Amino acid sequence: MRRRSVVGIHALGCRHEEDVRRALLDADLHAVLAEIATKQESVTVRLNSTVVGVDPELPSVTLASGEVVKGDLVIGADGLKSIVRNIVIGHPECPIATGDSAYRAVISTVFIAKDLELMAFFRASDTNGWLSGTQHVVAYEVRAKKELNLVLVHQDDESVESWTAVSDAKKMMLEFSGFEPRVQKIIAQIKTPLTWRLVDRNPLETWVQPRGRVTLLGDACHPILPHRALGTVMAIEDAAALGNILSHLSSQDQLPVFLKTYQSIRHRLASAAQAISRMSKQLLQIPPAPHDAAMRVMKGEDAIKHVEKDLDGGFAPLRTYAVVNDTPGADEQKEIESLLCDVDEAVDKWWAEEGERIVGGTGSKGA
Numbered sequence: 314m315r316r317r318s319v320v321g322i323h324a325l326g327c328r329h330e331e332d333v334r335r336a337l338l339d340a341d342l343h344a345v346l347a348e349i350a351t352k353q354e355s356v357t358v359r360l361n362s363t364v365v366g367v368d369p370e371l372p373s374v375t376l377a378s379g380e381v382v383k384g385d386l387v388i389g390a391d392g393l394k395s396i397v398r399n400i401v402i403g404h405p406e407c408p409i410a411t412g413d414s415a416y417r418a419v420i421s422t423v424f425i426a427k428d429l430e431l432m433a434f435f436r437a438s439d440t441n442g443w444l445s446g447t448q449h450v451v452a453y454e455v456r457a458k459k460e461l462n463l464v465l466v467h468q469d470d471e472s473v474e475s476w477t478a479v480s481d482a483k484k485m486m487l488e489f490s491g492f493e494p495r496v497q498k499i500i501a502q503i504k505t506p507l508t509w510r511l512v513d514r515n516p517l518e519t520w521v522q523p524r525g526r527v528t529l530l531g532d533a534c535h536p537i538l539p540h541r542a543l544g545t546v547m548a549i550e551d552a553a554a555l556g557n558i559l560s561h562l563s564s565q566d567q568l569p570v571f572l573k574t575y576q577s578i579r580h581r582l583a584s585a586a587q588a589i590s591r592m593s594k595q596l597l598q599i600p601p602a603p604h605d606a607a608m609r610v611m612k613g614e615d616a617i618k619h620v621e622k623d624l625d626g627g628f629a630p631l632r633t634y635a636v637v638n639d640t641p642g643a644d645e646q647k648e649i650e651s652l653l654c655d656v657d658e659a660v661d662k663w664w665a666e667e668g669e670r671i672v673g674g675t676g677s678k679g680a
């Protein structure tokens with residue numbers, strides 16, 4: 314893996330690196346990673362190969378076809394509903410209902426170019442959010458501003474935790490009919506919203522099976538609510554850390570120690586990311602403030618002036634709410650800031666200070 318470089322900017326259709334920093338669709342990131350993986354001679358990608366069982370002793374995985382694939386290590390990067398997770402923790406995991414669901418859609422921005430009000434609005438900011446009690450809408454431009462990614466969070470109505478479940482556009486429009494006219498114009502463009510039940514999970518005690526033959530990565534070990542957009546970066550950083558650590562491996566016996574290191578480098582940060590994403594729900598679902606009704610009949614600058622005059626500063630309601638509620642997320646934010654680091658640097662430091670000594674200097678880079 315090349316270190317500290319942005320990959321595939323042109324493959325993503327982005328005009329410049331800045332687009333990549335702002336927002337990237339998961340499908341585009343997936344395509345870039347798949348392209349890199351399939352170019353490696355040592356990598357075999359097998360599609361349509363659902364894993365139905367794991368033998369942690371060999372270790373091996375059993376595919377739906379019945380085929381058994383053996384290896385030195387099983388890495389469960391199988392997402393929220395991981396079956397490998399059950400093997401590592403020894404029991405099925407209990408999801409916690411959040412009471413929320415999300416409609417998701419990616420739509421073309423052609424309609425924005427034909428609407429002066431929306432054009433000016435998105436020119437001012439390409440990432441926008443609207444909060445209203447238990448509902449909020451997030452809209453940001455992707456694919457060099459050619460498409461708009463939309464997430465609409467609302468009260469759960471028995472949807473399922475799924476990337477592909479489809480909902481009814483009319484029902485969605487009705488639920489969000491109280492939002493301002495620009496939101497109505499935007500969501501009227503969604504023909505087939507996907508729907509996703511937002512389910513939370515507590516941090517796992519361990520990501521590694523005691524024998525060191527099975528481990529977890531990404532959502533499989535730390536599913537993260539989407540409110541802070543931290544899930545994908547945590548998964549990618551896990552992979553970077555694990556890849557770097559395993560590049561020092563020279564013998565299978567080293568696996569338990571190496572995997573323990575992987576967990577110790579990543580677990581606290583990922584757990585803090587889970588916690589702060591959970592807390593963010595409280596900030597996003599801030600109760601209506603007294604000035605809301607007055608602001609709704611005003612427009613743009615007038616509404617902002619009203620808030621400034623009436624409440625002494627643009628974020629007064631958020632501040633008031635934070636003080637009353639002991640600043641939700643503040644501790645987790647501090648924890649995250651204290652843990653942030655370059656994963657490669659963290660692994661290199663471990664190798665220099667402990668790793669090389671632990672393996673008796675036998676580990677060779679690139680083994």
Ligand SMILES: Cc1cc2nc3c(=O)[nH]c(=O)nc-3n(C[C@H](O)[C@H](O)[C@H](O)COP(=O)(O)OP(=O)(O)OC[C@H]3O[C@@H](n4cnc5c(N)ncnc54)[C@H](O)[C@@H]3O)c2cc1C
Pocket residue numbers: 339362363364365390391392393394395396415417464509530531532533537539541542543544545546548
């Ligand atoms: C509504 C919503 C919005 C989000 N928005 C953001 C955002 O803006 N930014 C962000 O960073 N994150 C966001 N996330 C979270 C992000 O999508 C996840 O954190 C990320 O995809 C985790 O990556 P992963 O590789 O661990 O798991 P996944 O992306 O879930 O990949 C797991 C893979 O394993 C495969 N798999 C599962 N089971 C098996 C099996 N038995 N056999 C074979 N293959 C299997 C699946 O098909 C899938 O390809 C959002 C999530 C939701 C629900």
